[in-house]
Amino acid sequence: MALTELNNVLKEVEAGLIPDFRMVIQGENRVTNGDSIRLSGRAEELQAKGFYFLKYSREGSLLGDVWDIVESNRKSSSHYAGFPSDLVRLPIAVCCPNNGIVLDPFVGTGTTCLVAASKWKQSIGIEINRDYLLS
Numbered sequence: 001m002a003l004t005e006l007n008n009v010l011k012e013v014e015a016g017l018i019p020d021f022r023m024v025i026q027g028e029n030r031v032t033n034g035d036s037i038r039l040s041g042r043a044e045e046l047q048a049k050g051f052y053f054l055k056y057s058r059e060g061s062l063l064g065d066v067w068d069i070v071e072s073n074r075k076s077s078s079h080y081a082g083f084p085s086d087l088v089r090l091p092i093a094v095c096c097p098n099n100g101i102v103l104d105p106f107v108g109t110g111t112t113c114l115v116a117a118s119k120w121k122q123s124i125g126i127e128i129n130r131d132y133l134l135s
Contacts, residue, residue, distance in 0.1 A: 002051050009053050022054040085115045096121050108132045 012018045026046050045052040092115055096102050100121065104112035107125030109132055116123035 001049065005051075005053070009055070012055070018055045019058055020056045022056075024052050024054065026050045083111060085111050088112050088115050089119075092116055092119055092121060 006023065009018075009021050009023075013021065024042075024046065042052050042054075088111065092102055092112075096116070096119075102112060102116040102121050102123040104110075104123065104125045107113060107127040110125055113123040113125045
């Protein structure tokens with residue numbers, strides 16, 4: 001099944017229908033958009049077939065409303081997943097409308113909410129570890 005589908009996608013590239021693609025294989029690649037079938041159709045496809053294809057568009061990637069921000073290797077003394085404020089400036093500026101609200105479900109030390117406030121945006125931060133909020 002995987003070989004047949006791969007050949008079909010290669011034919012799409014050869015015909016000029018798509019410029020490129022990425023094949024995600026269960027257990028071999030980092031999944032896109034999470035691996036919860038409640039949240040991602042790709043996760044459901046991955047669970048059912050063991051793979052899926054990301055077909056790229058000629059227009060490039062579209063910015064989404066939800067961004068996955070992976071923590072940097074830089075470790076702070078107060079939080080294990082700290083990141084610089086520059087990392088969230090662009091997503092907030094581009095994705096949050098004037099009357100929108102920025103949500104950070106793992107707020108940690110509050111970098112995302114601080115950047116949102118500096119851009120005159122409302123924000124909500126959720127954190128279960130009270131120690132992070134005080135650092």
